[in-house]
Amino acid sequence: MERDLLIQEVLRLKAERQAVILAHSYQLPEVQEVADFVGDSLGLAREAQRTKAKVIVFAGVHFMAETAAILNPEKTVLLPDLEAGCSLADSIRPEDILAWKQDHPEGIVVAYVNTKAEVKALADVCVTSANAVEVVARLPKDRPIFFVPDMFLGAHVARVTGRKLDLFPGECHVHAGIREEHLKALLEKHPGAEFMIHPECGCGSSCLFLKPDAKMLSTEGMVRYAKKADAKEFVVATEVGILHRLSKEAPEKTFIPVKPDAICEYMKRITLEKVYLSLKEMRHVIRVPEEVAQKARRALEAMVAVG
Incomplete structure (x- = not known):
């Protein structure tokens, strides 16, 4: 299908499905152009909460669609490609959090939004790169803090706030490069x-x-x-x-x-054609088990409220 016709079909199906398309700023230009809202993780999470649409097509990566599903259990959240993952989110497991908590029972876990739902469910608060400094600055000064999973963002937060943070050694392969x-x-x-x-x-x-x-x-x-x-x-x-x-x-x-080939291959898996097929066939629905979602929702709502 040629591009102009594809765009027309996306817009037609969007109206028919009572859907909204949310796109991250790292998406392909053609995907950004059909989106109702383009932004960062925090902006997208807020927009997902704000929308009256019945269906959210998330042009981003898996953890972002999960976040939208957790914050909007009554809506249908679609991810056009299930292989749109995240190397940073994949770097940390729930066991890593549990091991730290065992050694620091009074500790606070701060999870970057670039994490899977099971990790968010174990966190006290989630943050994005836009509000991490503000969130950490507000935390009690007499309790240890575990910042996961991005060590470079964590080091930046520690430098700006003057707080001592335990950092998980995770990284985004694109930014680390x-x-x-x-x-x-x-x-x-x-x-x-x-x-x-x-x-x-x-x-x-x-x-x-x-x-x-x-x-x-x-x-x-x-x-x-x-x-x-x-x-x-x-x-x-x-x-x-x-x-x-x-x-x-x-x-x-x-x-x-700075680096013209700083390209996230996961973000670029979402194409205009996949957005069209997602709307046409209602694929792929992202669901998070309620026992996980309920715990993760508290940490995410705390994130959305700051900044």
């Missing part, structure tokens, strides 16, 4: 550009050393900052899918990826 040498090359090529770095990046600390005025920002933070900043040129360290949205929302500005 953005290294100091990539930054150095762009610093020399674009000395006048503003640098925007995602806190999941493995180069975060070295970047702040190389360029102290670099901005550590979530994907949504990057969009907000780029729109209001005076600079006309930005170097961006995150998954390259964000460049489409940045260029669309700030068309008069130039955005340069």
